[in-house]
Amino acid sequence: MKTETKIGFILLITPLLLWLVLLIIIPHIDMFLVSIRERVGVRQYQSSLANYGTFFEEPLYIWTFVRTATMSILATLITLVIAFPASYYIAKMAKGRTQSVLFLLCLVPFWVSEIVRTFGWMILLRETGLVSSVLQWTGIVSGPVEMLYNDTAIMIGLVYTSMLFMVVPLVTTLESLDDQIIEAAYDLGGSGLSILREVIIPHAAPGIVAGSIVVFMLTLGNYLTPTMLGGKDSLWFTELIYLQFIVRFNWELGAAFGFMLLLLSSIIVWSVLRLTGQTLEKTMG
Amino acid sequence: MTPDLECQHLIKRFGETQAVDDVSFSVPQGSFFSILGPSGCGKTTIMRMIAGFLEPSGGDILIRGKSVLDTPPNKRPVNMVFQHLALFPMMCVADNIGYGLRRQGMAKAEIARRVEEMLHRINLPGLGQRKINELSGGQKQRIAIARCMILNPDVLLLDEPLGALDLKLREHMKIELKALQSEFDTTFVYITHDQSEALVMSDQIAVMNTGRFEQVGSGQELYYNPQTAFVAGFVGESNRWIGRVERIEGREAQVLTENGLTIFSSSQGSSLMTGDQVEIFVRPEAIRLSKKAENLDDLRNRLSGKVVSVLFNGAASNILFQAEEELEPIEVALPQSGEMTNLARGAEVAIGWTTDQARCFKWTDG
Numbered sequence: 098m099k100t101e102t103k104i105g106f107i108l109l110i111t112p113l114l115l116w117l118v119l120l121i122i123i124p125h126i127d128m129f130l131v132s133i134r135e136r137v138g139v140r141q142y143q144s145s146l147a148n149y150g151t152f153f154e155e156p157l158y159i160w161t162f163v164r165t166a167t168m169s170i171l172a173t174l175i176t177l178v179i180a181f182p183a184s185y186y187i188a189k190m191a192k193g194r195t196q197s198v199l200f201l202l203c204l205v206p207f208w209v210s211e212i213v214r215t216f217g218w219m220i221l222l223r224e225t226g227l228v229s230s231v232l233q234w235t236g237i238v239s240g241p242v243e244m245l246y247n248d249t250a251i252m253i254g255l256v257y258t259s260m261l262f263m264v265v266p267l268v269t270t271l272e273s274l275d276d277q278i279i280e281a282a283y284d285l286g287g288s289g290l291s292i293l294r295e296v297i298i299p300h301a302a303p304g305i306v307a308g309s310i311v312v313f314m315l316t317l318g319n320y321l322t323p324t325m326l327g328g329k330d331s332l333w334f335t336e337l338i339y340l341q342f343i344v345r346f347n348w349e350l351g352a353a354f355g356f357m358l359l360l361l362s363s364i365i366v367w368s369v370l371r372l373t374g375q376t377l378e379k380t381m382g
Numbered sequence: 383m384t385p386d387l388e389c390q391h392l393i394k395r396f397g398e399t400q401a402v403d404d405v406s407f408s409v410p411q412g413s414f415f416s417i418l419g420p421s422g423c424g425k426t427t428i429m430r431m432i433a434g435f436l437e438p439s440g441g442d443i444l445i446r447g448k449s450v451l452d453t454p455p456n457k458r459p460v461n462m463v464f465q466h467l468a469l470f471p472m473m474c475v476a477d478n479i480g481y482g483l484r485r486q487g488m489a490k491a492e493i494a495r496r497v498e499e500m501l502h503r504i505n506l507p508g509l510g511q512r513k514i515n516e517l518s519g520g521q522k523q524r525i526a527i528a529r530c531m532i533l534n535p536d537v538l539l540l541d542e543p544l545g546a547l548d549l550k551l552r553e554h555m556k557i558e559l560k561a562l563q564s565e566f567d568t569t570f571v572y573i574t575h576d577q578s579e580a581l582v583m584s585d586q587i588a589v590m591n592t593g594r595f596e597q598v599g600s601g602q603e604l605y606y607n608p609q610t611a612f613v614a615g616f617v618g619e620s621n622r623w624i625g626r627v628e629r630i631e632g633r634e635a636q637v638l639t640e641n642g643l644t645i646f647s648s649s650q651g652s653s654l655m656t657g658d659q660v661e662i663f664v665r666p667e668a669i670r671l672s673k674k675a676e677n678l679d680d681l682r683n684r685l686s687g688k689v690v691s692v693l694f695n696g697a698a699s700n701i702l703f704q705a706e707e708e709l710e711p712i713e714v715a716l717p718q719s720g721e722m723t724n725l726a727r728g729a730e731v732a733i734g735w736t737t738d739q740a741r742c743f744k745w746t747d748g
Contacts, residue, residue: 277466281462285461286486295473
């Protein structure tokens, strides 16, 4: 009996271990080894931290790095602010069929690929696009307006892409909040705002943190949306990595950039967890 | 003196269904008022209208003589203990109790003092910093009441708060709730489907069925003197027969049941006529049980027969008695005075009851 359970356990854990070791751990070890070597001649390498040095010496790299982090945080916050009322409505106010329909509507955009979705936004926002035409037709502006290739366009795209990943954990945690608790707070003299602050948000905290972490990670590592909506000069850190690997064939520097990005996201996630007093088990469980 | 709570012709409709149908009652200051009824009878709807979570379709609700229909729930001088208590799991005990005071904008030091005082009053001193999920069922119960009572409401509403507790604790909490009510001297309005909760604690009980109050009165009145068939059947245990009135003589009606049993019962002053379809209720504990038939000669209704089975349940033990094969068994309380302890299945016994113990109501087939 005991050996049987053991075999069952091994069988179940094997795919997970294979996945982790082959697809995540081994490539990362290899990447790390690549990042700490320096090319000194043709097919001649020596280990050094020169690649990381390059990163810190070049202001453009650091600037892009900081900019990517700030915009990702901002996108996460905007997503949260938009998703919270929507999730609250889906979880607490909508009933029965409406609830599932609304939830489905959040999912619908994800039935088409990210590239098609982003092209959709380009069609809306470009100079000859829908928004520009409507503005000209109503006479608000006299000539065509270019709304693509700026930070606002990037932000719109990022928030739009991330919405579902914020709504799902929020709806789940908000649904677990007993309606009676909200009523009790109201009954005891609470106003809408104070109930939100003292009852609803503390209860939803694990969902808020979980959603924010997922959205932040996705945004930070997003390549398509910033490139398409932000144009050539969008200065997203993943673009720099792409550039080093594919255009420059400088795998060493690209790998170092990759590790800097990993480090950055880890630090930010860790500090958010510390700041909100949440643990990873609590938010992901 | 104006009553603490008064409902006048209260009506609530949900679409086609009439959940509360023209209910009027008033609860005097400092009393314990219960609304007793089966689930779905509309009692929770009344409670939610008083608390302000539902708007009545008609009628008025007055608290201390003033209509509160235009007052939102967070401004009403009424607080509610919810069915699942609804304590705030994200706050400690002290923050739970102090929540209402914080919302009133009271100074922190004053809140802390009052919360401490309240914890002493409910016999849980020093538990202020505990988390809610570290408390036992009975402690949570007391916290939920304290959280409301600290606001000094005119009326405290309790929505079946004992439902989630196990039997032993529920028995204990009944006594404790009553004690808390007299200590705080606040009007309690308690809704339940459990008649024993209502009977033990209440000064006044309203028995509710399908949106209407069937009868309002003290526990004794409801038990000894039910005014409608529903109350007779719902409050306490009863044997029930359906039959036809054969003869009326003064206050006594002679009824022949469907199975051919003749029962003499009191007609309750209701206007029964010969030939009317009636329901008859006889409580198991109102039936006398004897091993010798001649001991029961003074009783108007007498039957001899066999014990079909003994339903032993300690003090609340009953036997099932059957006079003849075709008659349905009658439940009879087993006296605990000693002489009946060895009664077993198949034993020959006699039972009997007086005319007044058999209550007879006109049967309106629903």
